[in-house]
Amino acid sequence: MPDPRRLSSHLSWLLLSLGGIASCSTAFAASKPDSLQGQWEVIQVDVDRQDQPHWLYVPADPRLLGRQVRIAGSAISMDNDSRDCLKPGFSALPKSSLQQFIGQAFPRPPHYGVPLHPALSDFRLSFPDSSVQPLRVSCNPENSQWNGAWIIPLSMDRLLTNYDNGGYVLVLRRHQASDPVKPSFACAPTDHAAERTICRSATLAGYDRSVSAAYRRALKLSDDDTAPLRQAQRDWLRSRDACGVDVDCLAKSMRDRVNQLMQQ
Secondary structure, three states: OOOHHHHHHHHHHHHHHHHHHHHOOEEOOOOOOHHHOEEEEEEEEEEOOOOHHHOOOOOOOOOOOOOEEEEOOOEEEEOOOOOOEEEEEEEEOOOEEHHHHHHHHOOOOHHHOOOOOOOHHHHOOOOOOOEEOOEEEEEEOOOOOOOOOEEEEEEOOEEEEOOOOOOEEEEEEEOOOOOOOOOOOOOOOOOOHHHHHHOOOHHHHHHHHHHHHHHHHHHHHOOOOOHHHHHHHHHHHHHHHOOOOOHHHHHHHHHHHHHHHOOO
């Protein structure tokens, strides 16, 4: 467990830095950039690998990887049961290099014993260190996880964001209507109602992959006797299958199972 005093110092340092970034923002156009609008999929979740114990999520965290994000004029939403950002507003933060922005957004405490500012490679980010225009998000209600987050357009089909200011980065890929739906199993013709329904939805397929990833992680972290975990997974599959074609039921069942497995 991380030292609470060290964690408190780190969070204070982080909040001070983010406050400094926010204070020098300038007004952006009233409507969001057209390049942001559409549906996006979280394809990478990462933290500062040299400061990972402080963060709530882990690299490739199944709770976030594969989630669908929708950005429209009326709202920003993610299919993880979080609070939508209604009527989102954007303000432009100062332009900088990607490396400079990430380094300033995720400072380490001075006594940490490593460089104060992380490098892109510490987050396993493979993007070139080019000039970027970060955007600060404002939301109604203010308790949306998106409120105060930043978004960096990297290209027409890639975004970088810190979502809920939780100390990690998400890489988003633009979702195309032609993209195949890919759950953890092969979508062959079947009479299995739940699997047929999952194979028709990018959201459900993403959660199916997340359950599979979280289950593999739990098996790896469990004691030598994995029989109870395997039996619990079989029991859960029966309850999931009882949802049949009910999309909301399937989504909740898989979302809850991912959260349960990540507590193992």
